[in-house]
Amino acid sequence: MAFDVSALAAYIEDRDFPLVGFLQVAPELTASGATPQVGLKGSSNLQYMSTDVVFGAGAGCSRTASGTTTFTKRTITVAQVAIAEDLCLDDLRNKWTQILLKKGTMEGKQVMPSEIAEIYFDEKNKKLIQALDVADWQGHTGSLTVNLNKYDGWAKIIDAGAAVNGNPTGITVATGVTVANILDILEDMWLARTEELSERNDLVMYVPKTWYDLYISALKAANMFHYKSEDGDTMYYGTDVKIRPTYGLRGTNRAFLTYPTNLVIGMDGENDTEFTYRLDPVTLKKIFVDADWTRGTQIYFVEQVVEFTLVP
Numbered sequence: 001m002a003f004d005v006s007a008l009a010a011y012i013e014d015r016d017f018p019l020v021g022f023l024q025v026a027p028e029l030t031a032s033g034a035t036p037q038v039g040l041k042g043s044s045n046l047q048y049m050s051t052d053v054v055f056g057a058g059a060g061c062s063r064t065a066s067g068t069t070t071f072t073k074r075t076i077t078v079a080q081v082a083i084a085e086d087l088c089l090d091d092l093r094n095k096w097t098q099i100l101l102k103k104g105t106m107e108g109k110q111v112m113p114s115e116i117a118e119i120y121f122d123e124k125n126k127k128l129i130q131a132l133d134v135a136d137w138q139g140h141t142g143s144l145t146v147n148l149n150k151y152d153g154w155a156k157i158i159d160a161g162a163a164v165n166g167n168p169t170g171i172t173v174a175t176g177v178t179v180a181n182i183l184d185i186l187e188d189m190w191l192a193r194t195e196e197l198s199e200r201n202d203l204v205m206y207v208p209k210t211w212y213d214l215y216i217s218a219l220k221a222a223n224m225f226h227y228k229s230e231d232g233d234t235m236y237y238g239t240d241v242k243i244r245p246t247y248g249l250r251g252t253n254r255a256f257l258t259y260p261t262n263l264v265i266g267m268d269g270e271n272d273t274e275f276t277y278r279l280d281p282v283t284l285k286k287i288f289v290d291a292d293w294t295r296g297t298q299i300y301f302v303e304q305v306v307e308f309t310l311v312p
Contacts, residue, residue, distance in 0.1 A: 034265045037076065037298075040267060046075075046076055047072075049069065049070070049071050050070050050072070051070070052067050052068055074298055076264060077266075078294045079294065081292070081295060082290070083291040084290050085289040086287070086288060088286050089108060100116060110284060121275055132273070134250065135151070135295075136248055137153045137252075138249075139153030140156050152296070159307075163307040164192050165192065165306075165307070166308035169184075171185065177253050182211060186207075186243070189205065196304060197258070202259045202261075204258070205242065205255060205256075207249065208250055208251075209247065211255060213245075216234075253309075253310050256305055257305070257306040257307075258306070262304055267293065272294060275290070275291045276291070
């Protein structure tokens, strides 16, 4: 004789381990180094003033005026964005999650367990950081993707301006970006800097994470092990330019070189993207989670951006 267990379902033990979120690390938001413009509710103009210096003859007593001071402006347009989620805690009954619910029928529906709330909002905030970084770079009001069509991102603004061509050799889509050419690509971008950019010591190369991995692999192949990454950044070897793996450029084969404060983030309030939650005042049986914010992007000087785009 033997045990017959064919009628039993496979047993999976739910141990008393702490609840953890899926996303353990969030990338740094590019906007953290950008220039914030607060108090915007629609379209506003960023004001610029530039002046030149023109030498004239200094001999004698005559005076000849020279030089021009020019006022210009760029428009930044922000959009209202919202996240709304309804949580019915009663859905957690009859699963292992019911052990986290408060005792009492109504209390179990009205009080979000602290174990869930802590992980939920941590995860929500990290995902929002990622989504904002993608929208800030890749946003396009004509996009069919809901997370991208609320406002125009930096890439679209750069494309509409007169940025510096960072692909002077015309690397094509067919060739792509590979471990064999990544060093040449970054070198061409670095060499394409304008005189004004070359005099700055705060330049950043914003590249997709896939490029960053190719770059590190190429350095190792070239036996340059002494170039070490720190906090997700590393210096482009032999220079004072940072190379930053940028979540917002994921899925693209594009890269940009500029200084962080040249990137502008428009917003209404500094803490607009904070999540709040409250009990449904009508049914008293759901928890409403909300985040409402206003956001848009602009660039002060597009001509002080080096952009790399593969040639079709």
